[in-house]
Amino acid sequence: MKTPATLKLAIDGDLYLREAVVEDAPVLYELIDAGRPYLREWLPFIDYTHAVSDTEAFLKAVTAPGNASNQLFTILYQKQVAGIIDLKEIDFLNRKLEIGYWLGENYQGKGIMYRSCKTLIRYAFRILKMNRIQIKVGVGNSRSSNIPKRLGFTLEGIQRDGEYLNEHFHDLEVYSLLQHEWDDSENIQWV
Template sequence: MFRYEIDEEIVLQQLEIKDAHALFQLIDQSRVYLRAWLPWVDGNQTADDSQAFIEHTIQTLEARKGLTTGIYYQGKLVGMAGYNSLDFRNKIGHIGYWLAEVYQGKGIMTRVARALTEYAFHELDLNRVEIRAAYENLRSREIPKRLSFVEEGKIRQAEWLYDHYVDHVVYGMLASDWENIR
């Protein structure tokens, strides 16, 4: 099972089936906020739905196609983060994340995204890390900016979000750039 300690407050850990209820409760408590930016929220209506999601993340990890972890802050599940996809042939990882609204503003996600970027370059030997965020999701877009990712462009109508399309902004970091920033 994957477990990565970022610092004394934050741990990333692969969720297990037994975590389905806690994950569902976290999603349910932040449902209105998360729904503004994430297309899967309406599809997660029960703990069984969360369990199916966890099972999918375990299969994705076993296939080496992605890594989705729970974010534990001071021992409590507060969100999810990881690599939505891993392309080892091209050495690219796509970071995705979400955090319950009540835990925002504490620097948690910046530390998580920094750790995932570092892990991608030094443990997974990737060459590129990408983060995409909805154009209007300014809080999410601040994460890659803080970490000196390069804003590479905007993808028009990149994602269907319930009843409308949203544009995405693409941020990229290369291993060579990361070494120069560190």
């Protein structure tokens, strides 16, 4: 189930999510390239992103018609592209999915990813009718692991050698949140 490419989720006055489009490739690549050393520490795809065309190819694959297993959003903060948040491995039969995310270095420490995750969790439970949401975080990535912890996720365990990163395998913390555990007292704002 894909929603229209114009889907926007308002978070607050200076932050919203917009479903990603291929035209986002140049600005996303610029954000990746400018923060390459910072992003590379925890994101395997950085070493395979060498040109705008690599980002375009990724966006085309993820946003292709018929790709119901992913829904990718561009994070816009003060009208600037700040990063990406993704509903991935969407399984409508078993009503579960995973959230993945990254944020440009200059946008860290502003609560952007926490608020973005909170909004997408609400969207996944209310609109997509999911029952389970999972977030995987590299062991040692404390800034990223604080997000699911603050959102009430449960640490289920460690996925050993779960990701190939910087020429070696790296363990991942696996967090999950079930629909009945979620405090759903806020409303989504559609723009």
